[in-house]
Amino acid sequence: MALTSPQLRTARGSALVAAIDAGVTIIPAAPARIITVVDVWMRSTGSTDTCDSVDVTDGHTVFASFEDAALTNGALKRIGAANTAFTNLGTAAASGHGIQVKTAGAGIGTATAIEYCVHYKVSSKAAA
C-alpha cells in the first residue's frame, strides 16, 4: 500500500558570509519538482549585524527569515523564535525552483559564517 506522506529531506551545511551575501544554493532546482520548506534553524559564527536578514528563499518567495538581531554569536535559532519571520513556511515553492540561503539588505558584518539546517519535502508537478 502506498504511503501518502512524503519523506522528510534535510539540507544542512555552513557557508562563509561572502557566499551567503551572494546567495548559496542549498537545494538545486529540479524540473517539475516542487519543494516545500517545513522547518529551519540557523546558527551564526559571530553576530550578523549590518544585514537586514538571512533568508531561505527560492528567489521569489521568502520561506523563512532570520533578522540580524536573531543571529547572535553561537546561538542556535529556530524559525518561529523572536526576530524571525515565517509567513510562507510550509508553502510550496514554484515548480522547478531551487532553494537558497541569502542575505537581504546590506552584506553581513562581523560574522564569519552561517550554519543552516533546512527540512523540506519534495513533490512532483502533476502532468498537464
Place this chain on the structure above:
Amino acid sequence: MGATTTPPFPKTRVASGNLVRASLNAASGAGTVIVPDSAGRTITVIDVWMRNVGGNIGGATAIVLEDTAGTDVMSTTVGTFDSNVLVRAGASGTTVTNLGVALGKGKGLRIGRTVSDATTTTSLDYCVLYKIAN
C-alpha cells in the same frame, strides 16, 4: 513471524498543510485526518509545529493532534495560539504525552478540537514529522 519490524534507518515522513476552521471542527470535533489509517503499520510522531492563521482561537478548549482512535499526541490549549505564532511541541501550553510513542497499529493521524467548536481563527498550519514501522 508476526513481530513488528522497523528498518535499521527508518525514514522520517512529513505531513504538512493547512486546515480551515471548519475542518478543525468537523466530525463533532474529531477534526480532519491528515495521515490516513494504514493496515498493519504503526506511526510514531517525533515532532510537531502548528501555527494559527487569523484571529486568536476561541471557543474550543484545546487543539489536538491524535491518532484516529483518539489517543492524544499533542494537545495545545487554544490560548497558546495567538495569531501567527508558531507553536512547537514542548512549548508552554502544549501537552505531549505520546510524542515519540508508537501509536495504535493501523491508525492514522487527525487534528481536531475539544469541548466546543473553535471560533475566530481562519485556519491552522501544521507540520507533523513521523516514522512508520511495519
